Amino acid sequence: MDRIRLVGGNELRGEIPISGAKNAALPLMIASLLTKDPLVLENVPRLADVNQLEKILENHGVDIAVHGRKAPTLEGQRMTLQAAEIVDTTAPYELVSTMRASFWVIGPLLARAHEARVSLPGGCAIGTRPVDLFLAGLKELGAELEIDEGYVVARAPKGGLRGARVVFPKVTVGATHVLLMAATLAKGTTVLENAAMEPEISDVAECLVKMGAKISGIGTRTLTIEGVDELHGATHAVVADRIETGTYAMAAAMTGGDVLLRHARAEHLQAALDTLGQAGVDISSEATGIRVRRNGNGIQAVHAETQPFPGFPTDLQAQFMALMTMANGTSQIRETIFENRYMHVAELARFGADIKVDGQVATVTGVPQLKGAQVMATDLRASVSLVIAGLAARGETVVNRIYHLDRGFERLEDKLSAVGAEIERVTG
Numbered sequence: 339m340d341r342i343r344l345v346g347g348n349e350l351r352g353e354i355p356i357s358g359a360k361n362a363a364l365p366l367m368i369a370s371l372l373t374k375d376p377l378v379l380e381n382v383p384r385l386a387d388v389n390q391l392e393k394i395l396e397n398h399g400v401d402i403a404v405h406g407r408k409a410p411t412l413e414g415q416r417m418t419l420q421a422a423e424i425v426d427t428t429a430p431y432e433l434v435s436t437m438r439a440s441f442w443v444i445g446p447l448l449a450r451a452h453e454a455r456v457s458l459p460g461g462c463a464i465g466t467r468p469v470d471l472f473l474a475g476l477k478e479l480g481a482e483l484e485i486d487e488g489y490v491v492a493r494a495p496k497g498g499l500r501g502a503r504v505v506f507p508k509v510t511v512g513a514t515h516v517l518l519m520a521a522t523l524a525k526g527t528t529v530l531e532n533a534a535m536e537p538e539i540s541d542v543a544e545c546l547v548k549m550g551a552k553i554s555g556i557g558t559r560t561l562t563i564e565g566v567d568e569l570h571g572a573t574h575a576v577v578a579d580r581i582e583t584g585t586y587a588m589a590a591a592m593t594g595g596d597v598l599l600r601h602a603r604a605e606h607l608q609a610a611l612d613t614l615g616q617a618g619v620d621i622s623s624e625a626t627g628i629r630v631r632r633n634g635n636g637i638q639a640v641h642a643e644t645q646p647f648p649g650f651p652t653d654l655q656a657q658f659m660a661l662m663t664m665a666n667g668t669s670q671i672r673e674t675i676f677e678n679r680y681m682h683v684a685e686l687a688r689f690g691a692d693i694k695v696d697g698q699v700a701t702v703t704g705v706p707q708l709k710g711a712q713v714m715a716t717d718l719r720a721s722v723s724l725v726i727a728g729l730a731a732r733g734e735t736v737v738n739r740i741y742h743l744d745r746g747f748e749r750l751e752d753k754l755s756a757v758g759a760e761i762e763r764v765t766g
């Protein structure tokens with residue numbers, strides 16, 4: 339099994355190209371199910387989750403051609419997806435169980451094929467992650483649903499889904515994606531209230547508009563979708579990954595140095611950048627991206643609380659915690675989105691970090707120096723928090739089980755070694 343080996347202590351200097359966002363690329367690929375025409379996606383990241391979703395979509399009958407899959411470049415892939423016909427409306431357990439977002443095919447399948455049989459999802463083990471809000475929303479659109487042997491079996495009413503008002507009792511990214519996609523082909527108008535407004539939702543909505551969908555309120559908590567009879571093909575470039583951006587910003591803050599995060603968009607992670615600014619990191623927006631610098635002064639401890647966008651993202655909580663392990667003072671981090679997203683705490687302790695968890699709150703008291711260790715993580719963002727700790731730790735760190743990292747970080751070791759980190763992948 340592959341591992342990452344790194345030796346800490348080097349400052350990071352240079353440019354890191356930010357890839358297309360995993361969490362936008364996945365629903366964009368799924369949106370190809372909504373039309374018989376080709377959907378061309380540019381800037382698609384090379385990730386295990388993308389490869390896995392290709393298999394799921396191919397099983398439904400989507401023809402997929404990828405340009406640049408093996409290109410020795412850090413620019414993204416160009417992917418053409420065409421669902422001329424939906425040949426199978428089942429998304430089987432073997433394919434869906436490894437990745438949360440694969441469940442989202444339920445929306446387009448119901449909208450276009452009027453039926454779907456989709457295994458309950460897997461994904462990062464960061465909480466119970468139920469799908470009740472997806473199901474409640476789809477019922478509002480007229481779907482009949484039952485759970486059968488671990489599958490959600492869904493049927494649209496005669497004539498297809500019907501527009502409706504859906505009020506989400508809590509903000510959910512996944513259910514917003516699904517209801518948004520399903521509503522584009524429903525009869526009449528759908529209003530999604532208390533919808534997620536993460537940049538990835540807006541990216542998908544903008545692509546759907548290019549495909550002929552009628553959507554207003556993009557970028558707000560209320561999305562209004564007027565159903566159309568059919569969608570057509572389009573070309574769309576995946577938005578830059580704000581979580582990858584924030585991750586490398588924290589890595590640079592941790593090691594010190596001066597890094598330009600090319601293609602990054604500050605408005606997509608302002609809350610996290612503001613928090614880094616309070617911690618003493620120098621952040622500036624430039625024409626080609628975001629520049630992150632830390633002078634000789636250390637990092638100050640600051641507090642953070644995860645919230646839906648535009649708040650501090652839960653997907654940066656572990657990385658921020660790694661940064662705070664070497665801050666001056668004590669930081670309190672509150673995780674409000676997922677009830678079990680502190681699995682990195684025990685691993686960070688192997689570096690000598692001082693962290694105490696009480697319910698939703700982790701109290702991190704900075705230590706002057708971390709020491710390299712053998713570590714392993716059980717989810718994606720937790721894994722990369724261990725890389726960040728290792729970049730600043732004295733001596734050698736080995737991160738085991740890096741298949742989690744490969745789900746969401748494109749060529750992590752290439753990108754970090756290009757800016758001066760001593761890091762390599764050890765295969766086998």
Ligand SMILES: CC(=O)N[C@H]1[C@@H](OP(=O)(O)OP(=O)(O)OC[C@H]2O[C@@H](n3ccc(=O)[nH]c3=O)[C@H](O)[C@@H]2O)O[C@H](CO)[C@@H](O)[C@@H]1O
Nearest residue numbers: 361439467468469470471472509510511512652653675676
């Ligand atoms: C592929 C993708 O884009 N994944 C992201 C997506 O996950 P995901 O879409 O799974 O996250 P949600 O926004 O739906 O989850 C938010 C909260 O709502 C709860 N909930 C959700 C649906 C539901 O039916 N019932 C329910 O109770 C969840 O358990 C969680 O506590 O948004 C999360 C929050 O920004 C990110 O951490 C994930 O990286």
Ligand SMILES: C=C(OP(=O)(O)O)C(=O)O
Nearest residue numbers: 438439461462653718719
């Ligand atoms: C939690 C994540 O992914 P998923 O929703 O696919 O588990 C993530 O991207 O951090």
